[in-house]
Amino acid sequence: MNKAIDPAVLAVAQEGSAHPHSMDAYWMPFTANRQFKKAPRLLAKAKDMHFWTPEGRQILDGIAGLWCVNAGHARPKIVKAIADQAAELDYAPPFNMAHPKAFELAERLVQLTPAGLNKVFFTNSGSESVDTALKMAIAYHRARGEGTRTRLIGRERGYHGVNFGGISVGGIVGNRKLFGTGLGGVDHLRHTHDWRATPTRAACPSTALNSPTISSAWWRCTTPRPSPR
Ligand SMILES: Cc1ncc(COP(=O)(O)O)c(C=O)c1O
Structure with a gap:
């Protein structure tokens, strides 16, 4: 059941409901765009473990954004840290120059990771x-004089992002079938996941589509299913 909505949160959420702009320009990823834009499911505000729609409906965020907001939405300590850093030094080029905190973060990550994982290379996304x-795996073998070791092995149904390498080693055919041959020398082992256990969209109760909770089950029910390999 919904908790009472904080009036301040509701006001911001309702402000967001006035969306006078056309929805044409934004091409949404992994979304049936025409279908979405006919009946948009917009999120206007988030706090801790909840979203609010522009109409003020509260939704439990059971998948932490897209698995990336694990500490909760709009945590004051995190909001302040982001604001303080942007005000002090928002960006420093990493080519032959550096942000001092990049070194600090790399050192801290090395402390957390198992022995032997002692170098950190920062990227902008999982796909990158x-x-x-x-690239590193291929370059590593080349650097040690085994330049013929170029084969890459993925798994059927594996998801490794949306760039050419990731869709090639990934085992989701629907994600690569429109984009040519992809990387050469890639093979796939059998998946470890029984796809028959995953509910099809047809098997999803209609209530799942309007559920007050965003969860893994909701995700499976509202996301177009990749075809089996
Ligand atoms: C195993 C794996 N690789 C790559 C990615 C792609 O990450 P991103 O969406 O940040 O590009 C994901 C995202 O879920 C992932 O789970």
């Missing part, structure tokens, strides 16, 4: 990370 890792 995957493509960079593939």
Whole structure:
């Protein structure tokens, strides 16, 4: 059941409901665009573990954004840290120059990771990370004189992002079938996941589509299913 909505939150959320702009220009990823734009599901505000729609409906965010807001939305300590840093030094080029805190973060990550993982390369997304890792693997063997070791092995149904390397080693055919041959020398092992256990969209209760909770089940029900390989 919804908790009472903070009037300040509601006011901001309702302000967001006035969206006079056309929805044509924004081409949404992994979304049936025409269908979405006929009946948009907009989120206007977030706090802790909830979203609010522009109409003020509260939704439990059971998947932490897109698995990336694990500490909760709009935490004052995090909001302040972001604002303070932007005011002090918002960006420093990393080519032959550097932001001092990049070194500090890298050192702290090394302390957290298992022994042997002692170098940090920063990227902007999971997709960029995957493509960079593939490049590093190939370059590593080349640097040690085994330049013929170029084959990459992925798994059926594996998701490794949206760039060419990631869709090539990834095992979701629907994500790569329109984009040509992709990387050469890639093979796929069988997946470990029984796709028959994943509910199809048809099997999803209609209530799931308007559920007050965004969860993994909601995600499966509202996301177009990739075709099995
Ligand atoms: C295993 C894996 N690789 C790559 C990605 C792509 O990350 P991003 O969406 O940040 O590009 C994801 C995202 O869920 C992922 O789970």
